[in-house]
Amino acid sequence: MLRIAVVEDESIYQEQLLDYLQKFQKENQVSLDVETFTDGDQFINKYDAQFDIILMDVQMPLMDGMSAAEEIRKIDTKVVIIFITNMAQYAIKGYAVDALDYVLKPITYFAFSERLNKAIHRLDKKEAKYLAVKVKSGYTRIVVSDIYYIESQGHKLMLMTKDGEIESSGAIKDIEKELNDDPFFRIHRGYLVNLAHVEAVKDQGAVVKGEELPISRARRKPLMEALVDQWNM
Template identity: 55%
Template sequence: MIRVAIVEDDDKYKEQLIKFLQRYEQEKDEQIEIVTYSDGDGIVENYKAQFDIILMDIQMSFMDGMSAAEEIRKADAEVVIIFITNMPQYAIKGYAVDALDYVLKPISYFQFSERLNRAIDRMKKRETHHITIKVKGGVIRFDISDIYFIESQGHDLLFHTKKGDYMGTGTMKELEEQLASVHFYRGHRGYLINLQHVEGMNDSNAVVGGEEILISRSKKKGFMKALANYWGEVIK
């Protein structure tokens, strides 16, 4: 699922972009979820890194697209931003907010689809390094390397990260499968540990991000082997 936001105050162009996305979805066999906003302040308010791609008009009444992009970048360094404009001299300034590209009005489908291809290519290259979790009121996207460990708390999951702790939903089993290929190991039924942040062992506890996490007796051998493989040395 590709999550796309359209930020456009002109209804004619907004409808055109929706139709282009729907056409692209059918031609490329992609699943695209579309959310629309009529101004920059709409998307900035309560932004939680919930989109993969943002199609942003530059000239809007309340908050222009460049200002909105600057605010979005404070919370989300990874979302792909494409400016929609009839004034290319403004779009070229998009390097300041790491915009991928710009589409000139009037918009042709060929021009649009070429930009969208590039956006999806960039998005998919980054996907392997990020995880999106459901939290109360929305979603948050993390760089996987920022996660120290994940703790099971009843029906919830507590993500311990460099940016703080976040309570999310889901199951430990699903996350274990999702993160197995990126150096996470379940050393206890209640903990999924990022081996990147294991500082050492203290008896039956792994020291992770300054905290001691119990490794269960049945999991210890497998955990030590996985840690040895990650460190590239033999641990006895």
Template identity: 65%
Template sequence: MIRIAIVEDEINYQEQLIGFLRRFEQDRGENIEIETFTDGDGIVENYNAQFDIILMDVQMRFMDGMSAAEEIRKIDSEVVIIFITNMAQYAIKGYAVDALDYVLKPISYFPFSQRLNRAIDRMKKRESHFITIKIKGGVQRLQVSDIYYIESLGHKIVYSTKEGDFVGSGTMKDLEKELASFHFFRGNKGYLINLEHVDGMNENCAVVKGENLPISRTKRKAFMEALSNYWGEVIK
């Protein structure tokens, strides 16, 4: 069961999205539960992380989609947000609230289905991929998408995650290889950074959850290309 919210104040677009979701449901063989809202404040009120994907109109009468997404992100860091808009420049602003994608009005089924496929793949990837690390006295299982970055400190490996820091053993070379398919990039000898959590760049540092992580001069160009490709992947 995939739980999808449609937040759209124009009834004709709301009905079109419902129709597209039902068609997608048949095409992909998914079971989709749909709930609709006509304004941002409607979904924000009593929100309790009950949705997997939110299709969010940007321009609405009382609370716009960007403001609603900001409020939702305070509660739910996992829900996949796709903006519905007639202005492409909102895609850039969407990075601030970790929006996966955007769909331009007028909406057509093929690009919509592509974005929905990507959203479901991201949702399921988050659910199912873990790594097990060796820690003092035992092992710890970490969800890959919850790892912000990994730091090498002498003979120790420190995992900075949503649940706090974990100190383990191993080598950065092995971790770089293991996590390569999950958008992790080696910013320098000391850091392996999850591009999913990069909020921006500050001079020669990547900004990750308020931390400035240095990117070496020799790695900067490749890092920026990897980051641009990752950001392009989620909005193309």
């Protein structure tokens, strides 16, 4: 399912975009989860890297689309942004915030569907699933397959990834639930490992990228079964 945000203050255009999204969904047999916002300020206050695509009006009260996009890029470099505007010169500035493209008002379905297909193609090309985690500066998105393991340290979560260590906050059980559809296994109350990165299982622990992590006695057999399933995929 694709998560799409529509950030548009004019009700006539917001309704038109929703109609176009519904039509696009039926024509292309894709599942869309759409949420609407009427101002950039309202959107930023609720943003935590939860969307795949943002359809953003440029001219809005309180906070315009360009300023909102600048704030988004501080915490989310992966989301696809498409600007909706009636002035092409505004859209050109979008390249500064890595906007994918823009759609000019009045909006035609052809132009809209063309840009949306382009956005979906970019997402498909990435072929990656992301996990949004809270960090000191806001939120960041991590490619799930790049996570080696997650360690719980009290109220802190340490995510060991391909790009290094990332400190977050929260409960390991919550992140385990979020990664339920991915090849992760809780080998110990304090460790959640990515089965794809488990190199070996020894007497005292599981070896993940050269590190030996403790395995609870009760979880050793289920871990071995999960690894067999993973290796046979």
